[in-house]
Amino acid sequence: RLLSNFRNRYPAIELKLHTGDQADAIERALNGNEDLAIAALPEKISKKLRVQTLAQSPLVFIAPAFPCAVKEQVIVDAPDWARIPLIVSERGLARLRVDAWYRSQNLKPNIYAQVSGHEAIVSMVGLGFGIGVVPELVLANSPQRDIISIVDVQPGLAPFVVGLCANAQRLENPLVKAFWDTARASYPGEF
Helix, strand or coil: CHHHHHHHHCCCCCCCCCCCCHHHHHHHHHCCCCCCEEEECCCCCCCCEEEEEEEEECEEEEEECCCCHHHHHHCCCCCCCCCCEEEEECCCHHHHHHHHHHHHCCCCCEEEEEECCHHHHHHHHHCCCCEEEEEHHHHHCCCCHHHEEEECCCCCCCCEEEEEEEEHHHHHCHHHHHHHHHHHHHCHHHC
16 A cells, blocks of 8 residues: 555656565664665664554464365364474564464474575465464465465464654655655554
């Protein structure tokens, strides 16, 4: 919605988007390598960073939706989470939360693979290699969503709060400010 609204308001302004591991996004904005970043917000935010909340997305455990060995391990009454192969992010907020969840359950995860990016987790789970943890927003927009199922795990993980971030000094740039103001208008109930 934000990108579409910005394009409608300012059709002559070209956007240069960088995609990739969201774990780097905030740091890149903070250091001035990017004007803005859209990313999951950490619990502690630098005072140099300005943040606007855009959305909230549950962080969910996912498994293959089709019959396979991994699916069979998950659908039993009391899954053995320490034995089920786990596909996780190499780093970032999701990884921190997954690690904390396993510690809170006094379990050591059976890490099958560590990947960069949530879409890679969805793909590997979709191929039947294990279970994973991703923001539900990623799953909802994935072309793999039809072959993935969400696993009800209790206690659940804290949701991601997705925000628009900018180094405060960058907001003095009229183009950056225009994008920032479009975010405020696009998500009025979030601020």
